[in-house]
Amino acid sequence: MEYRLSEIYIYPFKSLGGISLKRAEATDRGLKYDRRFMLVDGQGNFLTQRKFPVMALIKPEITDEGFRLRYSKDNRIIEIPFRPESDVRAKVKIWDDEVEALLVSEEADKWFEEILKIKCRLVFMEDDVKRYADKKYALNNELVSFADGFPFLIIGEESLKDLNSRLNVKIPMNRFRPNLVFKGGRPFDEDKWESFVLNGIKFRVVKPCARCVITTVDQTNARKSEEPLKTLSLYRKEGNKILFGQNLLHEGAGLIETDSLITVTQWK
Template sequence: MGAAGSWALGRLGLPAPRLPAQPRPAWLGVAALALAAVALGSVAWRRSRRRRRRRRQQVGTVAQLWIYPVKSCKGVPVSAAECTALGLRSGHLRDRFWLVIKEDGHMVTARQEPRLVLVSITCEDDRLILSAPGMDQLVLPSKLPFSNTVHDCRLFGLDIKGRDCGDEAAQWFTDFLKSEAFRVVQFEKDMKGRPSREILPPFVQNYQVAYPDCSPVMVLSEASLADLNTRLEKKVKMDHFRPNIVVTGCKAFEEDTWDELLIGSVEMKKILSCPRCIMTTVDPDTGVIDRKEPLETLKSYRLCDPSEKQIYKSSPLFGIYYSVEKIGSLKVGDPVYQMV
């Protein structure tokens, strides 16, 4: 992993881990005849194991689907979506395909500008309509003129492109946030995403993302949120955690154990747990950052196993990141199957 990737992990609370040395294979030195016997005897077992791995076990049901078109702005609930390699899509809505940046190209999120969470989004025909308190609506076309500038943007120390959405959009966010000058960019499907090998530890799957922090899809259960709220004086909502897929019908934190999932025609594979940061302390209704809750409570009981401390360090875990192994479609009400 390069210096940029290590820096990105630090921003996410994930230090670049050292991969453990591979153990010496136990079968080294076994006699050739014995090896042949074992190999022949295990053929049927391996085939059976492959079949068993594809067996489905229902672990829940899709309760909600969310797309967050502009990073750190409000999500849009949808009843059905396509799941592409880059995340959920519904019509012209794409998950985190738009990004607010500083004039030097560095990303801006609610970590720095918490009032971004007050920007709501609807989609009409091929246009995104943005609304915010005290502001006239902003209309963003889903397809930008090819003549618009393509910026070199910077997310967690990594480079990625984005096409400028124009002066009106830039002025709108500048007027709303009232801190400095901003631009807005859009990711286009022919642009190169940020490769997973530069974002996360090298043992994760090989995939790309546009402007999400780490992965194309994040899953969280209603039961996990309910469990957290039993420990909080002031209850929090699912909006604090910004999952794409909300699952009902399972126990709290059961999603921690799901490796491969089948939802609708979509197959996903677990990458790692979602390490939480101060973003969770931004109130989605007021745009005020608390910097304490629910993060402090999560730290009291959702830290990683000591064996994984090299990966997650002191970040509490809440939700699961997934890569998309097979693209397809899914909808609210779909069974969630674990492949066992």
């Protein structure tokens, strides 16, 4: 059975659009640039498409200096540098974690406030900020950015094909916001992996990803529907959780690129 990496995605701004890459750098807390920026409300709580589906319509692209964000509804644009010039820090909350983050700029806050229609701030995670993956699954105090809980999420193309064969209207992979997509094998082979190696980097498959309402948001128009959760609940439900994709922890750093061989080193 041969598996190959077919797609790589980063989401520099938590819960905004993703960026497709042919190669990316795996760092100590996931792919370079992935979820290092985040929007928070006036109390410092993180914001996502769960409550603000309009965030799907803000798409980033990489430039020489940083990121260009475009709001697809009216094409307004803002440029955000890779590292903010500000040195002002604030406490922010993401799930059960509270960490310090840099406030990006008043200009950025105003830009997002006009779109989301609430008071909010854009923040950035510096390299010296340590947020740790869930202790129940971590082996070596692995770090994580502003991702929900783990530095990587992987899904097989065959798993999405299996789901789409059951849906009236097919959906793209972007509903599930993976970092890594692979081709080959059978539907949900990723559920059976214990560990694998990709470009010399070791990955451990630690926990199925429990899916939320973000998967029901169409990433092109921000409209919500019942799918795919309604269909997934018929055959991918365990307890009260609907599972699709696998969370990963990793050991090592370096470049990964599409079409690279994935070598499964241990099966469940």
